[in-house]
Amino acid sequence: MIKFDEVTHFYNSEQGNKVASLSKVNLEIEKGDFIAIIGANGSGKSTLARHINGLLLPSEGDVLVESYNTKDLNMIWSIRTKVGMVFQNPDNQLVATTIEDDVAFGLENIGIEEKEMKKRVDWALKVVGLSELRNSEPHLLSGGQKQRVVIAGALAMHTSYLILDEPTSMLDPKGRKEVLEIIKRLNEEENITVVYITQFMSEAAQFKNIIVLDKGKIVLTGPPKKIFNQPDFLLSLNLEIPQITRLARELSANGLDIPANILNEDEMIKYLCLYI
Amino acid sequence: MFIHLKDVSYTYNLNMPFETVALKSINLKINKGEFIGVIGHTGCGKTTLLQLLNGLLEPTEGKVLVDNIDIHQNKQKLREVRKKIGLAFQYPENQFFEETIAKEIAFGPKNMGIAGEELEQRIKKGIEMVGLDYYAYKDRSPFSLSGGEMRRIAIASILAIDPEILILDEPTASLDPQSCSKLLSVITDLYLKYQRTVIMVSHNMEIIAELAKRIVVMEKGGIVMDDTPKNIFQHSLRKLESIGLSLPPVTHTMYELKKIGKPVSSAILTVEEAKDEILKLIRKRERNEIY
Numbered sequence: 001m002i003k004f005d006e007v008t009h010f011y012n013s014e015q016g017n018k019v020a021s022l023s024k025v026n027l028e029i030e031k032g033d034f035i036a037i038i039g040a041n042g043s044g045k046s047t048l049a050r051h052i053n054g055l056l057l058p059s060e061g062d063v064l065v066e067s068y069n070t071k072d073l074n075m076i077w078s079i080r081t082k083v084g085m086v087f088q089n090p091d092n093q094l095v096a097t098t099i100e101d102d103v104a105f106g107l108e109n110i111g112i113e114e115k116e117m118k119k120r121v122d123w124a125l126k127v128v129g130l131s132e133l134r135n136s137e138p139h140l141l142s143g144g145q146k147q148r149v150v151i152a153g154a155l156a157m158h159t160s161y162l163i164l165d166e167p168t169s170m171l172d173p174k175g176r177k178e179v180l181e182i183i184k185r186l187n188e189e190e191n192i193t194v195v196y197i198t199q200f201m202s203e204a205a206q207f208k209n210i211i212v213l214d215k216g217k218i219v220l221t222g223p224p225k226k227i228f229n230q231p232d233f234l235l236s237l238n239l240e241i242p243q244i245t246r247l248a249r250e251l252s253a254n255g256l257d258i259p260a261n262i263l264n265e266d267e268m269i270k271y272l273c274l275y276i
Numbered sequence: 277m278f279i280h281l282k283d284v285s286y287t288y289n290l291n292m293p294f295e296t297v298a299l300k301s302i303n304l305k306i307n308k309g310e311f312i313g314v315i316g317h318t319g320c321g322k323t324t325l326l327q328l329l330n331g332l333l334e335p336t337e338g339k340v341l342v343d344n345i346d347i348h349q350n351k352q353k354l355r356e357v358r359k360k361i362g363l364a365f366q367y368p369e370n371q372f373f374e375e376t377i378a379k380e381i382a383f384g385p386k387n388m389g390i391a392g393e394e395l396e397q398r399i400k401k402g403i404e405m406v407g408l409d410y411y412a413y414k415d416r417s418p419f420s421l422s423g424g425e426m427r428r429i430a431i432a433s434i435l436a437i438d439p440e441i442l443i444l445d446e447p448t449a450s451l452d453p454q455s456c457s458k459l460l461s462v463i464t465d466l467y468l469k470y471q472r473t474v475i476m477v478s479h480n481m482e483i484i485a486e487l488a489k490r491i492v493v494m495e496k497g498g499i500v501m502d503d504t505p506k507n508i509f510q511h512s513l514r515k516l517e518s519i520g521l522s523l524p525p526v527t528h529t530m531y532e533l534k535k536i537g538k539p540v541s542s543a544i545l546t547v548e549e550a551k552d553e554i555l556k557l558i559r560k561r562e563r564n565e566i567y
Contacts, residue, residue, distance in 0.1 A: 013420075040452040041423030088450065142520075143318040169450040170366075172317040172479045174520035199452055202525065238454035243482055243525045243547060250551040256558070265529045269536075272529075276538050276557045 002029040002052055002083075002161065002193075006061035009047055009216075021047045023216040024061070029195065031160070034187045036204040037197045039213030040238035045197045048213065049163050052195065053083035065161070081110065084154025086164040090146035091139075093153075099141075100125065100134040103152045110157075124152040127190070128182055144175025148182055155186070161193045162186065169199065180206065201228070202242040205263040212237065229261040244268050277343055277360055277440045277473070279306040279329055284338035286324050298324040299497045302338070306475065308440070311467045313488030313505070314477045317520030321497040322477045326443050329475065330361035359388060362439030366446045368430035369418070377403070377421075378414040381433040388437065402436035403429070405470060406462045424455025428462060435466075441473040442466060448483060460487060482524040485509060485545040495519045510543040526550040 004027040010018045022044050029035065039045050050056040051063050054070035065082055068075040087093060096102040100121050107117045125131045128148040133141070138149060147167050154162055162183065168176040180203060186192040196207065204210050205224045212220040212227065214237045220227060228234070228241045231249065241249070248262035258271040286299040299321045306312060306329075316322050327333040328340055331347050331354050339346050342361075345353045365371075374380040381399045390398060400410045406428040418429055427447065434442065447463065448456045464487060466472045478484050484491060484505070491508045493501035493516070500519070501508055508516075509527050516522065523531060530544045530553070540557060544550045 041450075041455055043452075166450055170318075170446075172520050173481065173522035174317060176479075177522075199450055199456075201453065235454070238452050240453040240457075244529065246547045247526055247529075247550050250547060251554060254551065254555055256555075265525055265532065268529050269532055272533060272554065273536075273538070276533070276540065276554065276561065 001031060001064075001066060003027070003064040004048075004051070004061070005064070007051060007058045007063060008060040009044075009051065009056060010059040021216050022051070022058075025216070025218055027211070027218065029161075029193060031193055032187070032191050033193050033195075034184075034208040035195050035211060036207035036209070037195065037211045037213060038199070038201070038204050038239055043213040043237075044216040045213055046165055047216075049085070049165050049195065049197055052161065052163050053080050053085055055085070077110070081157050082159060083161045083163060084151075084157060084159035086147065086150050086154065086162065086167045088166045088169050090143065090150050090167075090170075093150045094138040094146060097137060098135050099130060099138055099149050102138055102149055103156050106153055106157045120156045120158070121152075124155040127155055127186070128152045142175060143171040144178035147171065147175070147179050151179075151182060151186075155190075155192075159192065161195070163195045165197045166199060167196075168203065176200075176203070201240055202244070205242050205245070212239070224263055225261050228263060278308050279361075279441070280304070280341040280344070281328065281335075282339045282341060284328060284335040284340065286321075286328060286333060287336045290336050297497055299328070299335075302497075302499060304492065304499060304502070306441075306473065308473055309471060310473050310475075311487065311489045312475045313484035313491045314475065314494065315479070315481070315484055315491060315521055316494030320494045320519075322494055323445060324497075325494065326363060326445055326475070326477065329443060330363050330441075331357045332363070359437055360439050361441045361443065362434035362437055363443045364431055364434055364445065364447060366449060368434075369423075369426035372418040372426070372430070375417060376415050377418050377429055380418045380429065381436045384433055384437045398436040398438065402432035402434075405435050405466065406432045407458065407465070408432070422455065424451050424458060427451060427455070427459055431459075431462070439472070441475065444474070444476045446477055446479065448478065448480065456483075463487065481509075481522055481527075485524045485527065493519070493521070505545055506543045509545060 004025050007022055007025045008020055009022040010020055013019045037045050054076050057071055063070045065079045068079050070079055094102055095105055103121045103124055104117055125134055128151055130148055168179050183194050187194050198204055210224055210227045211218055228245050231241045244265055245263060249260045252258055252260040262268050281302050281304040284302040288296045288298055314322050328335060334348050342357050347354045347357050372380055378399050381402050382395055385395055385398045403410045403413055448459055467474045488505055491505050492499055509523055513523055513531055526547055527544055530540050531542045533540045534542045541553055544553055
């Protein structure tokens with residue numbers, strides 16, 4: 001479990017003022033959770049994510065990863081092994097000249113013996129579906145494949161928590177789909193806890209739960225059906241609802257008897273087939 | 277001002293061991309006042325294409341003609357092209373370096389020799405064209421802005437050069453939904469109100485479907501489709517999917533309904549159009565049942 005206990009994070013603005021980018025955040029992430037975080041630019045999403053593996057430390061309050069406090073310097077490497085991070089631009093995270101070397105990079109750093117290393121790299125590449133490309137050079141891959149290599153690198157470390165900070169914002173539609181399919185599978189089949197930051201509401205709609213941040217505070221949590229049933233509130237936070245949900249609301253407002261919080265195309269098609 | 281790419285190819289590292297063909301035999305005419313969306317998966321040559329359009333790259337084969345003049349044979353025209361065709365790269369705010377927004381925006385026009393009153397007017401107009409208040413913003417640090425504002429100021433700094441053609445590479449990447457729609461209304465204004473030619477690359481099919489009047493689809497360094505959004509999204513789902521692209525969700529929903537035999541039009545690009553089409557069908561059916 002990951003626990004945020006009254007976490008506040010200050011940074012110094014250019015005028016020298018103390019500004020809170022997170023303010024008194026309380027949060028519990030259970031093993032196996034599948035959570036999306038949404039919020040306007042500057043609402044504290046990335047700051048929150050960087051607290052989970054101790055890249056940032058709380059100015060006040062504590063972050064616990066299982067029993068370890070991220071402020072405990074002796075435990076920071078254990079924490080970072082448990083919590084894998086995937087950032088926006090995969091090019092910044094790929095370091096080696098072949099894919100398998102890249103996946104092995106973290107393992108080498110913590111001194112895993114060769115036999116075990118090979119086993120883990122084989123497994124991680126298989127999970128993300130890149131076994132056949134193991135000897136390719138990372139720069140020859142598509143954006144979606146590169147992000148899958150980064151994810152494999154985290155898996156090889158036997159990460160239990162995967163934190164992804166807008167991993168699809170630079171990808172084309174196919175790459176976005178690849179990444180989402182992989183993390184869904186990791187959650188279902190490998191029981192990996194996923195925390196996924198996104199600006200795409202249609203992506204957030206595919207998670208079990210959503211956390212909404214505004215000005216460093218958690219203002220709403222719940223399943224997508226509940227979150228996207230509050231379009232006016234989301235609008236006031238500079239967010240919106242997915243395109244399909246917008247259509248559902250329009251139809252419902254025009255007297256059609258369909259739920260106004262439909263989230264995906266399959267559901268929409270099912271309802272529309274009752275009428276046309 | 278209009279651009280004509282004539283049999284243009286571009287190869288990186290030409291005649292070197294790591295030679296890579298990025299574009300091959302591109303023919304493309306861009307007329308004054310168009311709004312063109314360019315789509316294609318990562319690595320298909322979109323960014324190379326953009327850099328050829330304003331003369332940042334010189335084609336390894338073929339010609340880039342602007343107003344019928346080969347810009348790489350005519351230094352004067354090339355200089356004019358650099359002033360008249362503004363290019364906003366991905367994450368343009370990463371190039372900010374000045375202390376104030378006014379200074380940041382002044383950089384381009386100052387380099388062109390503009391000073392004094394004229395310079396201030398240019399800065400003012402640039403900020404206003406992106407929908408922000410000149411007096412409220414001019415003395416602030418560009419680094420103190422929100423993501424969406426930064427993006428708009430970056431575009432203002434290009435507008436201050438007074439380009440006729442604006443090229444935008446993924447202008448909405450990682451903006452929150454509201455900053456994204458504000459920026460899109462700024463871009464729509466540039467096209468409608470200020471009559472600039474706009475060429476925009478995006479991976480977001482919803483945005484391209486709603487804004488662009490013409491879509492150029494690229495694959496493996498070539499142009500594979502060049503048509504209106506309706507024609508492209510209506511007829512080419514398989515083709516788009518096979519090259520790593522997709523349809524906007526509402527378009528895809530209508531496509532699926534049509535596939536299972538429902539009498540809907542699949543030429544639907546927006547929520548508004550989808551709503552109208554569905555309500556129209558339901559009314560039709562109700563009438564049939566009554567009589």
